[in-house]
Amino acid sequence: MWISNMSPMISRRQLLQSTSLGSIALASLLQDSSSALGGISAADDSPLMEREPHFPARVKRVIHLFMNGGPSQMDTFDRKPKLNQLDGEPLPESVRNQLQPTQRKRAGNLFGSPFRFKKYGQSGLEVSELFPKVALHADDLCVIRSMQGEIANHTPGLLLTNCGHSTLPRPSLGSWLLYGLGNESAELPGFVVLCPRGLPTAQSRNWTSAFMPGVFQGTHIDTASPGGEIVPNLTRSDVRAGSQRAQLAFTQFLNRRHAQTRPEDQRLESRIHTMELAFRMQSAGTEAFDLSQEPAHILEMYGDTLQGRNMLFARRLTERGVRYVQVYHGAGQPWDNHGSIVKNITRLAGESDQPIAALLTDLKQRGMLDETLVIWGGEMGRTPTVQQVKDPSKVGRDHHIDGYTVWMAGGGVRGGMTYGATDELAMQVTENKVTMPDFHATILHQLGFDHKRLTYRYSGRDFRLTDVHGQVIEDILHV
Numbered sequence: 001m002w003i004s005n006m007s008p009m010i011s012r013r014q015l016l017q018s019t020s021l022g023s024i025a026l027a028s029l030l031q032d033s034s035s036a037l038g039g040i041s042a043a044d045d046s047p048l049m050e051r052e053p054h055f056p057a058r059v060k061r062v063i064h065l066f067m068n069g070g071p072s073q074m075d076t077f078d079r080k081p082k083l084n085q086l087d088g089e090p091l092p093e094s095v096r097n098q099l100q101p102t103q104r105k106r107a108g109n110l111f112g113s114p115f116r117f118k119k120y121g122q123s124g125l126e127v128s129e130l131f132p133k134v135a136l137h138a139d140d141l142c143v144i145r146s147m148q149g150e151i152a153n154h155t156p157g158l159l160l161t162n163c164g165h166s167t168l169p170r171p172s173l174g175s176w177l178l179y180g181l182g183n184e185s186a187e188l189p190g191f192v193v194l195c196p197r198g199l200p201t202a203q204s205r206n207w208t209s210a211f212m213p214g215v216f217q218g219t220h221i222d223t224a225s226p227g228g229e230i231v232p233n234l235t236r237s238d239v240r241a242g243s244q245r246a247q248l249a250f251t252q253f254l255n256r257r258h259a260q261t262r263p264e265d266q267r268l269e270s271r272i273h274t275m276e277l278a279f280r281m282q283s284a285g286t287e288a289f290d291l292s293q294e295p296a297h298i299l300e301m302y303g304d305t306l307q308g309r310n311m312l313f314a315r316r317l318t319e320r321g322v323r324y325v326q327v328y329h330g331a332g333q334p335w336d337n338h339g340s341i342v343k344n345i346t347r348l349a350g351e352s353d354q355p356i357a358a359l360l361t362d363l364k365q366r367g368m369l370d371e372t373l374v375i376w377g378g379e380m381g382r383t384p385t386v387q388q389v390k391d392p393s394k395v396g397r398d399h400h401i402d403g404y405t406v407w408m409a410g411g412g413v414r415g416g417m418t419y420g421a422t423d424e425l426a427m428q429v430t431e432n433k434v435t436m437p438d439f440h441a442t443i444l445h446q447l448g449f450d451h452k453r454l455t456y457r458y459s460g461r462d463f464r465l466t467d468v469h470g471q472v473i474e475d476i477l478h479v
Contacts, residue, residue, distance in 0.1 A: 047215055048183035048190065053448025058412030058478075060184075060371040061318045062177070062443065064326045065311075065356060067348075068158070068200045069335030072382035072397055073405035074426045075113045075345055078145045079126050082424035083384050084112030091385050095427055098402075100152055106398050108386035110425065114342055123416025130349035133357035139416040140360060140369070140409045142476050146420020146429040147439070149380050149401030154201040154333050157379030157401065160436050162206045164465045171456070173440060174324035175209040175216040176465045177447060180454050185321030188288060189219040192322050194310050196224035198331030207326070211458045218326070223310050288316050302358040311355040315362055318372060335378055338387050339396040360409060369410035373446055377406030384426040403429040406439075411446050412478050419476050437470030445472045 074080045089110050096104055115128045121138035134141075149157055156166035163170040171179070174191035183190035193207045199220070200206055207218025291299065291312060302308035307329070314325045329335065329352065337344045356376065363369040381404025382397035403422035409415060420432035441451040444465065451470055455462040 046183075047213055048178065050182040050184060051180065053180060054450050054453060055448050057446065057448030058371070059373045059410075059446040059448075061322070062324045062373045062375065062411075062447075063314050063318060063359070064324070065352075065359075065374065065376045066200070066326055066328045067335045067352075067376065067378040068328050068330075069154070069333030069337070070157070070378040070380035070382060070399060070404070071335045071348075072113075072337065072341065072345060073145065073400075073403075073422075074382075074384055075115050075341075076128050076130055076349070077126075077143050077405045077407060078422065078426060079117040079128075080113065080384065080424060080426050083110060083426060086110045086425070087112030095425065098428065103152060103383065103398055103400075106387055107383060108395075110384060111386040111395065111397065121416055125416055125418070128349075130345065131353050131356075133353045134360075137357060137360045137409065140364075141407045141415055142409065142413045143405060143407045143418045144420055144434055144439075144473075144476070145403070145405050145418055145422060146432050146434050147377070147381075147404045147406055148429055148433055148435055149404070150436075152380065152399040152401045154336065154379060154399075157399075158200065158202040158206055161379045162202075163208070163210070164436065164440055164467060169205070169208065169210045170463070171210045171212045171216065171465070172207050172218065173443065173465060174207055174218050174326065175212055176444070176454065177324050178216045179212055179456065180449055181323060181447070183321070184323060188317065188320055188322055190321075190323045191216070191218040192317055192324070193218045193220045193326045193328070194223050194313055195220060195326075195328035196222060196306055196310065196330055198222065200328050200331065201333050211463075212456060218324075223313060224306055288320055289313060291316075298362065301361065303354050305351065305355065307351045308355040308358070311359040312362075315359060315366075315368075319366070319368065337382065337396050338398065340394045341382075341396040363410065371411065373411030373413065373443065374409045375406065375443075376408075377404075380404055400426075402427060408476070413446070414476050414478055417476070419473065432475075434473060435469065437466040438473055440465050441470035442473045442476070446477070 074083060087110060091107055091110055096107060099107060113128070115130055117126045117128050118135070119126055120135040123139050125135075125138035125141060125143065127135035127138060150160055150166045151157065159170075160166040162172045164173070172191075174193075178190045181190075191207065204217075204220065207220065209215075209217035287293075291309065294312065298312070302312045310327050314327050317325050329348065335345075335348055360369065360374065363372055363374070381400045383400045385398070386395045387398040403426060420434055421430050422428060423430050437451075444451045444454060451464060451466045451472075455464045457463075
């Protein structure tokens, strides 16, 4: 573990647990009305207490816009003129033989993009007509066109992207950030996942803390909850605030006494901290998700849509101290366009273009973009060939991991540039391959961490997000 050894001094909580002053402490909790949080304050010995990174950070927070399912790179941010020229022709056998067996059987003829590209900004970055508003931020975007995955399926792709390993249980990136930095806010979770209408593929494993204590896992929020309540059960109508405060204080007092006899039970410790955070969230959580506080021009800029509200929630959470916010497009894998890709990707991009552009504009206007790393992409890309379907009017693209696209903005990343390249058919990386360990190492670097030193001791060995791999992509970073 990179964090320095804890001080041998006894903490306030340990003192209260081990002496007869416990009853006095309980009474104090019940009577204390000086705190706006109702007498329940953040623990001074909490595993979520703030910590310094290895070196000065360029980034304070991350917003990860997850287009789960895998957006098509050659239809969005990686123009392929040669592919368009060969549209409808058979895939050369020499290229087909490079595909994984499952993809090899399903690959049809070459399929050029039906969408036009234009150059934007002083940089002349090429962006598809699917994202006309995001394209206006071309000079802020660093488009990485040479990402490579490991397994061409959603669950391993999601786990690799989020947790650094495609199969084995590992802590997620957000959990590593909380472990390394602690929680900036005493009233909100440090790692929040916004996914409307359910869960993505791989479900809660995407934001798991795995073998780390449970306090470091992400908090999932269904922003399209059927009941209209963003955070269910955040407040209680059957108990007065004062009575609930007293109940929690007494319950936590008993929990601490119980924990004293089980000092190594991390699950119990996590539940205690979770209860305290949940109580403090009753005011802060309600306020953070109250969009009525936003001026009309901001609401109009984001748009009164599900994606618009999600992006605005992300900004409001990060400016209130949440370190890592993931915004999934929706449950399952909505960008998994095996069929009717032209219709579906047009709809999906139309849903997200204005909100994403609004988020970038809003962060910049508030002076937050320089210290916020915004990431866009999915767990994979799509093939440059037609996936064979019976109805030619409903063609789609299959999974592709041998060269796909993501972009980053803000957070000390150089804007108005592309990094890496694939061949003229968008099949293989030909320049500056980027693996997921490289990508994670770069994110951690911007947050002030040497990815090789940020480790967690478990089962007799030191684990890290990047395992034994990863190089920081220095060429995309400001010096």
